[in-house]
């Protein structure tokens with residue numbers, strides 16, 4: 494199921510002076526992923542709407558420049574693939590523009606006939622960007638997220654509502670890492686904490702987050718000793734605003750309860766968990782608030798300033 498609906502970009506204009514939005518999108522896209530724009534789409538005398546890119550490949554002795562000709566085809570509204578007949582003159586166009594690489598930039602898919610034809614042209618390099626490859630680049634490259642928002646406002650909003658991203662609150666965003674293997678944990682990973690009751694006093698020795706499965710078992714074996722038992726919760730729960738504040742409140746209550754004792758390690762781990770989860774339940778700062786935070790010198794090295 495695709496996330497971005499390419500039909501949000503209007504159909505190509507038939508003739509006329511206005512540039513097609515899909516071509517402008519392709520220009521912005523390639524610029525964002527690191528190509529230099531040598532010739533932007535425009536309406537030349539030949540009705541040309543070509544985008545020419547330069548890629549600089551760094552070598553040891555010198556750099557090499559590769560010129561790419563981009564062909565944009567926006568067929569999302571009809572849903573049909575881009576066929577051989579849609580790209581009749583690839584070789585001639587490449588020669589005319591002094592390019593050695595061909596890029597098909599399509600809001601649907603290239604047909605297998607077209608792929609075969611281009612793959613058969615041994616003298617040129619080629620790449621195809623179909624809708625899912627474009628989508629993947631847009632949503633996984635932080636430089637492209639703004640573009641996704643600009644060209645796909647509806648789909649982007651739906652996606653961000655369903656996949657909350659941490660707000661920009663601190664100067665560094667420190668991800669959750671597994672206590673055993675150090676892997677960065679994603680939104681759906683496990684959080685686990687361990688505690689035991691000793692007579693009337695509950696001692697909390699350790700509160701760590703970890704991957705499920707093997708890491709979980711290894712850590713349980715390591716810490717599940719001396720009468721300590723473990724309990725766990727989904728890390729994801731801490732990203733829910735109401736559950737987050739409940740966790741903060743119960744931590745406050747525990748600190749005020751003489752029958753509950755946190756070890757120094759568990760205390761630091763709990764603080765770290767709450768601070769790392771905070772951006773997920775928070776909104777971005779406004780510009781005014783950012784300036785205020787700067788003024789107050791509240792731009793902590795991660796965790797340092799908030800201890």
Ligand SMILES: [Zn+2]
Nearest residue numbers: 671674704708
């Ligand atoms: Zn792990």
